[in-house]
Amino acid sequence: MIGLLILITQIASLAAFGLSIYSIYGVLSSTFIGGLDFEMDFDEATDQGSLRLEVAPQNLGYLDAGVTLGLKLLDGDGVSVASESTSVMLAPGGSETISLVLEISREDYERIALEGESYLELFVGLRTLFDLIGISDTITIPQGVQG
């Protein structure tokens, strides 16, 4: 009886591991494929700068996958100037376009431009297998490197 329980647990564990890795790989590769494009604009009418990021993750696996995308602008001292994040749940085979827009005031925009040093922090979080396992990636890009 215990032997059967062990066998079932081991097979379930292996299957869950394989399915989870497949889901994670599929979503992450579709998120980062072709690189990440950031668009920065300054709207004179609203007197605000904006930084836009758009990605289209696709769940190629067999399990639901929760994707969290976060974007943060940090000044030279590492203090957050603006941040935005959003989460979506992707069903197997599902895809969704996620857009994040950071609004930056003229004051901060000019301060960062004057300091000449800032960081862009991108967070990509992914959880699957009923939220039991996950992977997250935080990329900190110094100003001038992104693009």
Add this chain to the structure above:
Amino acid sequence: MSKRTGALVSAAITLLIFTVVPLMAPQYLPPSYIETLTRTGIDVPSFVNQLAIMGVAVAALTLVKGFVAPSSIIYLLAALASSGLTFAFTVVTLSFGRLEELGNLGLTTMAMEVQGSVNAITLDFRFFVQLTALTVALRMVEAVFAYFEARKEVKVPETPSAPAIAADI
């Protein structure tokens, strides 16, 4: 197949999968992969050695179990140690052999710098460590039950039956 032959075959397979394959794998990986892994803080040679050592230990314990009686305390200790090593193997594998991460039991953080950008990756595989702990606990309970069962079976033939005792008198 006798118990000893079975143990020899099982030990050979264990040695092949958990020692020979990890030791040979880095030779077949592109150098760029090894370089990327090294940049994330994974010491590939050390990781491979850890897996290989555990493979040798598990193979040795498999041999011990094949050559001693199931009623022996050595058999029970080998079975318990083998289960414990399975747990250690899972933790080490999910921590990529990084000793400082072993205590996190499946929550591993790696960081690397690429063209001035800092990339911090966190892997949360704690559920699989917990599942392995459950399996290992069940295997240990099974080993203890099997040991006592074997002891019982050894004792039964030694007990003289009532007519035999009467005949002796």
